Amino acid sequence: MVPADLRYTKDHEWVRIDGDTATIGITQYAADQLGDIVFVEMPDVGRALAQFATFGVVESVKAVSDLFAPLSGDVTSTNPALTASPESVNTDPYGDGWMVRIRLSDPGQVDGLLDAAAYDDLVAAG
Amino acid sequence: MTDAAGQVLHSPLESRHAALGARLIEFSGWLMPVQYSGILDEHRAVRERLGLFDLSHMGELFVDGPEAGAALAAALVSDPPALAIGRAHYSMMCAADGGIMDDLIVYRLAAERFLVVANAGNAAVVSDALAERLNGFSAVLDDRSLATGLVAIQGPRSLDALQPLTDIALIALRYYAIAEGEVAGIPALIARTGYTGEDGFEVFVELSRTAELWDALLLATRAHDGVPVGLGARDTLRLEAGMPLYGNELDRDTNPYEASLGRVVKLAKSDDFAGRSALEKVARDGPARRLVGLVVEGRGIARHGYPIHVGDRLTGQVTSGTQSPTLGVPIAMGYVAPGDAAPGTVVDIEVRAARVPARVVDLPFYRRPG
Numbered sequence: 001m002v003p004a005d006l007r008y009t010k011d012h013e014w015v016r017i018d019g020d021t022a023t024i025g026i027t028q029y030a031a032d033q034l035g036d037i038v039f040v041e042m043p044d045v046g047r048a049l050a051q052f053a054t055f056g057v058v059e060s061v062k063a064v065s066d067l068f069a070p071l072s073g074d075v076t077s078t079n080p081a082l083t084a085s086p087e088s089v090n091t092d093p094y095g096d097g098w099m100v101r102i103r104l105s106d107p108g109q110v111d112g113l114l115d116a117a118a119y120d121d122l123v124a125a126g
Numbered sequence: 127m128t129d130a131a132g133q134v135l136h137s138p139l140e141s142r143h144a145a146l147g148a149r150l151i152e153f154s155g156w157l158m159p160v161q162y163s164g165i166l167d168e169h170r171a172v173r174e175r176l177g178l179f180d181l182s183h184m185g186e187l188f189v190d191g192p193e194a195g196a197a198l199a200a201a202l203v204s205d206p207p208a209l210a211i212g213r214a215h216y217s218m219m220c221a222a223d224g225g226i227m228d229d230l231i232v233y234r235l236a237a238e239r240f241l242v243v244a245n246a247g248n249a250a251v252v253s254d255a256l257a258e259r260l261n262g263f264s265a266v267l268d269d270r271s272l273a274t275g276l277v278a279i280q281g282p283r284s285l286d287a288l289q290p291l292t293d294i295a296l297i298a299l300r301y302y303a304i305a306e307g308e309v310a311g312i313p314a315l316i317a318r319t320g321y322t323g324e325d326g327f328e329v330f331v332e333l334s335r336t337a338e339l340w341d342a343l344l345l346a347t348r349a350h351d352g353v354p355v356g357l358g359a360r361d362t363l364r365l366e367a368g369m370p371l372y373g374n375e376l377d378r379d380t381n382p383y384e385a386s387l388g389r390v391v392k393l394a395k396s397d398d399f400a401g402r403s404a405l406e407k408v409a410r411d412g413p414a415r416r417l418v419g420l421v422v423e424g425r426g427i428a429r430h431g432y433p434i435h436v437g438d439r440l441t442g443q444v445t446s447g448t449q450s451p452t453l454g455v456p457i458a459m460g461y462v463a464p465g466d467a468a469p470g471t472v473v474d475i476e477v478r479a480a481r482v483p484a485r486v487v488d489l490p491f492y493r494r495p496g
Contacts, residue, residue: 035358036166038449039427039456041478057478059427061165061448062358 001120002027003094007110008119011068014094017110022071025098026058026089029123034060037089042078042100049073049102051109056099058089071109073102137182138275138336142344146354154247156183159356168359169451172322176281177355178347181328182336185249186274187242187256191265194238200399201259202232202242203382205392209234214302214319217242218390219252220401224381224408228252229372231319233304241304241315241330244271245372259400275336279343280326280355280363282494287346288327292316296327310342321360323367324494362448365457368419368490374430374446375417375459381405383413384461386489415442416467419489422447422456422475424482433476434460434484441466444475450491457491458484 006014012030016023031037039059049055049069056067078100082088089097104110114122135156137143143150148159159180162168171177189198195207204217214233218226228248233241244252253269260267279288285296294307294316304317312335320326331339344354361371370376375385382391382405391405422428428447433440447458458475466473469488474481 035161036164039425041426059449061169061362061451062160064427064429 002116004116006094007070007113007115008122009068009070009113010122011070013068013070015070015110015113020104020107021076021101022073022104022110023098023101024070025093026067027119028093031090031093031097034058034063034065036061037086040082040086040089040099042082043075045075045077047075048105049075051106067099069102070113071102071104072106073104075100076103077101135183135272137180138333139180139182139340142337142340143180143354148354148356151357153357154183154245156246158183159354161356161358162354165356165358165362166451168353168355169362171351171353172281172324172355172359172363173452174282176279176283176287176326176347176350176352177322177359178340178343178352179278179280179355179360180340181276181278182333183246184276185244185246185252185269185271186276186330187244187249187253188268188270189240189242189256189260189265190238190268191263192238193263194240194265195234196397197260197263197265198232198240198242199395199397200263201256202230203391203399203401203405204232205395206232206234206240208392208395211236212303212305213300214304214317216390218382218387219255220382220405221378222401222404224401224404225378226372226376226380226382226385227255227378229370229376231317233315233317235304235306235315248372273333275331275333275339276328277331277336277340277343278320278326278328279347279352280320280322281324281352283350283352284324284326287350287352288316288343291342291346301325310339312339314339321367321369322363323369323490323492324363361446362451365446365448365459366450366452366490366492368459368492370417370459371446381408381413383408384415384417386417412464414464415461416464417445417459418462418467419487419491420444420447420458420460420473420475420484421487421491422458422482422484424480424484426475426477426480426482427456428458428460428475428477428482428484434462435474435476435481436462436466436471441473452492459489462486
């Protein structure tokens with residue numbers, strides 16, 4: 001069961017909403033599928049992200065995978081600890097492994113994201 | 127390669143891999159474990175202690191007869207008759223144009239008996255070509271690829287783990303040597319070869335005994351703090367050790383000199399051999415490009431196919447790349463123009479939208495201590 005207070009996408013990202021700010025990362029399922037994560041390429045602060053567009057890249061030992069913005073907004077910060085400790089995405093994907101924080105430009109998009117139960121169903125369906 | 131019906135092939139150890147929690151993928155037509163506990167964990171286990179590998183997918187081709195050595199000298203670029211009995215060398219099979227059909231290990235088991243080990247994806251091609259190239263020689267090919275199990279135990283503790291299970295004195299078995307004996311009571315060929323850059327052994331048995339062999343070796347591996355290792359870590363281990371992978375560094379459009387493996391081609395042998403005249407020309411004129419090691423000095427990981435530039439000039443492309451678990455930096459191999467191949471040369475690798483600086487270095491990236 002994934003954390004109940006977060007929202008999710010079918011691309012296996014999670015979102016924590018706090019007022020007009022959203023914190024974004026990838027789910028435990030996504031991290032497990034990628035394997036040992038060794039590099040996270042994140043957007044510059046200030047960049048405007050469009051919903052569903054790629055905003056970064058996560059690399060495991062074997063694979064490269066794009067990150068897709070769950071929501072539209074401007075990047076206000078990125079997780080500086082991932083430069084030295086990208087493995088946090090594997091060990092604590094919903095905590096220390098967070099990736100970017102954005103200021104929402106269209107808060108109404110949140111209603112279109114999956115809730116925890118719907119995301120669990122998606123993963124269970126493979 | 128798949129079987130005649132185009133079906134994926136299965137290791138005799140598949141149910142064991144599944145029980146160990148492995149993730150299975152299709153590789154060269156076989157369903158094989160890519161990882162168990164995780165690539166980094168498995169990689170470090172092999173560097174520091176030991177790991178156990180299922181290599182049942184590899185091709186085993188036996189060549190017997192009074193002219194077995196001469197036939198192989200005509201079929202391959204190396205000089206198998208020069209091998210002492212019980213020794214092995216790295217070799218290649220080339221096409222008439224000098225392109226690499228496969229890279230191989232050739233073991234001399236007896237005066238008139240050799241074992242050629244081919245990559246899974248090329249085993250059928252090598253088998254067919256060997257059968258054709260043996261024509262006219264007093265030598266017989268016995269393709270036992272689907273009748274042979276192969277398990278490798280690799281890492282600094284591999285000798286300690288394996289010795290109690292075998293009658294062969296492993297300390298006397300030299301690097302690139304092979305001996306016939308028993309492992310866990312199973313008739314076996316034990317070779318001191320591998321694809322990890324560590325000391326280690328490869329054990330060949332009849333396919334029907336593979337599971338029994340694996341069970342005994344896994345117990346011994348666990349007793350020495352080792353783990354089963356999948357194809358993912360096998361790839362990062364071989365890359366650190368600077369060893370080429372067919373399909374990445376080597377293919378039909380690449381000759382041994384380009385791959386910086388000209389030493390494997392024995393032009394001095396008297397035999398005519400497939401690819402000889404094309405390879406003599408490359409040896410004389412120099413290769414059109416060179417395989418080099420690269421250490422990425424910026425942020426990013428170079429992957430297969432990424433372009434390599436020197437200034438504004440495209441010089442080549444990456445063939446393999448990863449984050450080196452041992453060195454902690456991104457490493458890669460790739461082809462560049464001969465003039466850009468000197469160690470110390472600074473190049474730019476195109477990583478998605480960015481240009482990331484990298485430096486040409488001598489291979490291997492990692493050499494085991496001692």
